[in-house]
Amino acid sequence: MPTTKYHRLRTDCLTAIADHNLEKCFELLAESLDDRGATYSNYIELRGQLSSALQLFNRGRVTAQEHTMTINQIREGLLYLVNDTLEPSDVSLLRRIHDRILIVVQMDSRTDWTGLFPEAFFSHICIIHYGQEVPNLFQSPDVVIFDDLNSIGTDHYDHITQLSEAMPDANLLYFKNGRNPFENGTPEEQAIFPRMANANSKFTVHARLRELLEFRKIYGVP
Numbered sequence: 650m651p652t653t654k655y656h657r658l659r660t661d662c663l664t665a666i667a668d669h670n671l672e673k674c675f676e677l678l679a680e681s682l683d684d685r686g687a688t689y690s691n692y693i694e695l696r697g698q699l700s701s702a703l704q705l706f707n708r709g710r711v712t713a714q715e716h717t718m719t720i721n722q723i724r725e726g727l728l729y730l731v732n733d734t735l736e737p738s739d740v741s742l743l744r745r746i747h748d749r750i751l752i753v754v755q756m757d758s759r760t761d762w763t764g765l766f767p768e769a770f771f772s773h774i775c776i777i778h779y780g781q782e783v784p785n786l787f788q789s790p791d792v793v794i795f796d797d798l799n800s801i802g803t804d805h806y807d808h809i810t811q812l813s814e815a816m817p818d819a820n821l822l823y824f825k826n827g828r829n830p831f832e833n834g835t836p837e838e839q840a841i842f843p844r845m846a847n848a849n850s851k852f853t854v855h856a857r858l859r860e861l862l863e864f865r866k867i868y869g870v871p
Contacts, residue, residue, distance in 0.1 A: 652767060652769060653740075653768075653769055654681060654740050654742065654745070654768075654770065655737040655739075655740045656736075656769075657730055657767075657769045658677060658678070658681045658735070658740060658817070659732075661675045661677050661695065661732045661740055662677050662678065662727070663728075663731060663732075663829060666727055666731070667725060667728035668827070669724075671699060671701060671720070671723060671727060672699070672726060674727055674731070675692070675695075675696050675699065675727075675754075676766060677682055678692050678833045679692075679743065679849060680744060680778070681695075681740050681741065682739055682740065682741060683738075683739055683740065684741075685691065685742040686738075686739060687704075687732065687734075688734050688735055688736070688739040689739070691730055691734060692730065694772075695723055695727060695730065698719075698722075698723050698726075702716060702719045702720060702723065711838050714728065714765070732739075736826075739750070742772070742838040743783060744772055745769070745770050745772045746753050746771050746772070746839050746862070747771065747772045747773055748773065748791040748792065748862055748865075749773040749775075749787060749789075749790045749791050749792075750766070750771065750774050750775070750790060750791065750792050750793075750794065750858075751775050751783065751787045751792070751793045751816075752766065752774065752775065752777070752793075752794045752796065752821075753777055753778070753779055753793065753794065753795050753796060753808070753809075753812065754776060754777070754778055754779070754796040755778070755779060755796055755797070755798075755799070755800060755805070756778050756779070757799075758796050758798070758799075758801075759798070759799060760796060760798060760824075760851055761778050761815065762796070763776065765851060765854060765855075769870045771810040774815070775787040775790075778806050779808045780808065781857065786811075786851045788816070789816065789819070790816060790819050791820070791865060792819060792820050792821070792858060792862065793812060793813070793816060793820075793821050793822070794821075794822045794824060794854070794858070795809050795812075795821065795822070795823050796824050797809070797823065797824060797825040798824055798825050798826060800825070804828065806838070809823075809841075810837055810841065812837060813841045813844070813845075814837070814841075817871070818871065819848070819871075820844050820845070820861045820865060820870075820871060821841065821844050821846070822845070822846050822847075822848055822854070822857055822858060822861060823845050823846070823847050823848070824848050824849075824854065825847075826849045826850065829842065829847050831845060833869070843871070846860065846861055
């Protein structure tokens, strides 16, 4: 069964609570809950209790023992919310990323692109291989990610150039550990370069993608 945003939220919150990191659980709930309904109201109440408890303790108004008792009560409240109150309908799917993102990957790619872009967090994702036909719904994507991480030489440059020229309104993210080849390439490649950002590992993909999406929101299409 595919992991939904609801299941990811429950799992991550329970992990944070077990690690005594209540603040992390509240952060996850803030990012995911629909702000309508009783569950959200319970979350707001518990978050307020934690804020008050921290303020009282930092000001020396309560003893360490009293503070620990209060935190344990809040922890129990969070556990009840996550285990017994939280329902799939409480999770807002509107807070996923809805920009249309096309990911073009190598046949033997070692990167888990499906895992990097789960449906729980992205609503419009399409993953294809180089040379595969682009589905109609993704003919005009917002961002195209080109997986070139472990290739040698210019194996995919023709495909990348072709797709980049066919999608002039898209920003591009080039995924490879090394220099972007389009800066000083042919005139066609140099025309691609101003629309393209680089990511050199799976750990930087989402940071670079968010930068591109923020740029598009403020500046507009290329």
